[in-house]
Amino acid sequence: MSDTFAIGELGRATDTKVETVRYYERIGLLSQPRRTSGNYRAYDRGHLNRLSFIRRSRDLGFSLDQVRALLDLADQRDRPCEAVDEIARGHLAAVERKIADLEALRDELRGMVRQCGHGAVRDCRIIEALSPGDALAAAPG
Amino acid sequence: MSDTFAIGELGRATDTKVETVRYYERIGLLSQPRRTSGNYRAYDRGHLNRLSFIRRSRDLGFSLDQVRALLDLADQRDRPCEAVDEIARGHLAAVERKIADLEALRDELRGMVRQCGHGAVRDCRIIEALSPGDALAAAPG
DNA sequence: CTTGACCCTGTAGTTGCTACAGGGTCCATA
DNA sequence: TATGGACCCTGTAGCAACTACAGGGTCAAG
Known part of the structure; x- marks a missing residue:
């Protein structure tokens, strides 16, 4: 079973346009996924979780800068x-x-x-x- | 006494940045004023009224397109x-x-x-x- | 005659995407 | 094997509504 996703699947799973996913990558909000031999982005469950977090935060009206900060903080689990x-x-x-x-x-x-x-x-x-x-x-x- | 105003005066009178006044002119929301010999914009009371209308509408959250429509309508006094x-x-x-x-x-x-x-x-x-x-x-x- | 406040044009940046153009890849079907 | 269509790629330009320069010109006061 696919535990990687193409960008379109990721988009459908998170209600995000493909262009927006690429945009998040470009501005460094979403890390670069590995690429297939055909140069397609191959996302994993970690990407899916992260993008879900981003979208949920955005829906709540947080700015991208705030989302970035929240993501950084979420990664520092002991602080x-x-x-x-x-x-x-x-x-x-x-x-x-x-x-x-x-x-x-x-x-x-x-x-x-x-x-x-x-x-x-x-x-x-x-x-x-x-x-x-x-x-x-x-x-x- | 001055019944014309430089752009800075117009801006102060309407709480509008100079760049914004020029922007409104560029997009055709505010008509071009005459120019002085030194190529300075010289506004009259009509401009002042119109810009006040625009700013008040913007403060009330109307989009520039809506403001444009309102201005057009305001000019057709019999309709x-x-x-x-x-x-x-x-x-x-x-x-x-x-x-x-x-x-x-x-x-x-x-x-x-x-x-x-x-x-x-x-x-x-x-x-x-x-x-x-x-x-x-x-x-x- | 110089200083400083003001003005000019033109262009690029902001936020958060969205929409192409002009290609390449992949898979199923005929 | 060819071909069609769905998907993917990069790069760039556009949206609202300003805002912020850069690099100059003008003008009045001292």
Whole structure:
């Protein structure tokens, strides 16, 4: 039974495009696999595990740099995991900030959309809300 | 007194980097201003208004393509504003989807961080949560 | 007349892929 | 044995939306 995989199989197993797998190799996130006589990449279970880790981390929104750091840490099994915790906490904080930003934005957009009177553009509250207001209109000559 | 502005002034007035102003001009979002004898860009109040509109729209998360569409619509003052409404609603829906995604993500991250026992990496629940689980461990030989 | 702040063009970098172009390999089927 | 199609290879360019130079020019103050 194959305990090596071609790049396409690896991609299907991890829901990753072939180009993306090669990209991860190029940027040094995934180690180079051995090659077959025909110069095809031949991956093993270690690669599969590593790529799964990468994809799961990416799905959780970690940047490639963070993933790289997490992978390095995951390899140092005896070290304390504070650094891991810190990366996760930092990312969590960033996600929470982003949610707050988007919620503020959502509220503004909701307000705009609610006020739209569906008349002519000249009376459109959305356009109005986007247009420079008092600060400019009241600019002293 | 100046009713024209150099690019740096325009940038300060709209909280936009000079390079970004030039970028907007390059991609046709902001019209080319007249030039001084020394080949400096000389902007007028119209440019200032337009750039303010762009920045405000960008702050609200509209893409440059959406901004372009909004600008076009804003110029057609007699037309009905349905298209404007549609862009805003579409964007609102996208923002709401994104918030939901991020909230799911936040919950997962919170769960991971909460479980971290601060021991060695080998016991780290965060790494564990990121690592490929049963699907692979249980893969039949 | 020089210093320093500002401006100019053009190009390349960022993030995380994705999409070719222009080939080579491999395997099954006719 | 030929051939077709699925797969693989490298290398490069593209996407959004800027940002950051390099290598110069302009202009006002001292």
